Amino acid sequence: MFTDEYFMKLAYREAEAAFDQDEIPVGCVVVSNGQIIAKAHNLTETLNDVTAHAEMQAITSSAEFLGGKYLKNCTMYITLEPCVMCAGALAWSQISRVVIGTRDEQRGFINKNISLHPKTELTIGILENECAEIVKEFFRGKR
């Protein structure tokens, strides 16, 4: 029951919350030992802060919850491939696993040849269509 699809669906709901606030719709959840310890969505416009990506907020919240800065035994489910900034932060966090909904070929970290931490397992393509479609829909509305 607690599959990757289950948790990505919750990340997707965070992306929907961002969409409703006129933010680029990206959402994430962090799971530790089967428990959700952080949920976040992009808030760059609301907070007037380029660093307020979903992943950055979730890393900070998770560390606060865990009482330590390393995200051991944690999995982040994120609807869109992290950017350079967020991938750098995830690398510092030594998170155990990152699950990505859909690729961001242009702004994502993979095509920039940036690595996560050697300990981090990476899975790509969970709820891929929904995670891609919500971003496309957002930008269609902006034209």
Added chain:
Amino acid sequence: MFTDEYFMKLAYREAEAAFDQDEIPVGCVVVSNGQIIAKAHNLTETLNDVTAHAEMQAITSSAEFLGGKYLKNCTMYITLEPCVMCAGALAWSQISRVVIGTRDEQRGFINKNISLHPKTELTIGILENECAEIVKEFFRGKR
């Protein structure tokens, strides 16, 4: 009088404050139209947060001061070359100029072939010896 060395000296004082708190000694200031609008030093241990690098805090503070997320007409003076995370954040901020004290060949963004924003002018090597020495001294004390 308000030279690059002058402002880097203030960034260096921030690095000293980090050193005194047993944090990896990196400091920065952000200057806009000759005025200092943000000062910060590394607080990753104190805050238990891998994202609490000097640059990240200063970007957030500067945007709050300016009331907008883009750091137009701003220069960041940072004692140590930014990491991947911070370079990614600086790129999103579209900051006008970044002045680096000393290189970080291993963890800095330059050797990872990451770019700042095309608008961002980059200067390297202001107060280089002091900025490098304080980091070396910190790690000597850790051995």
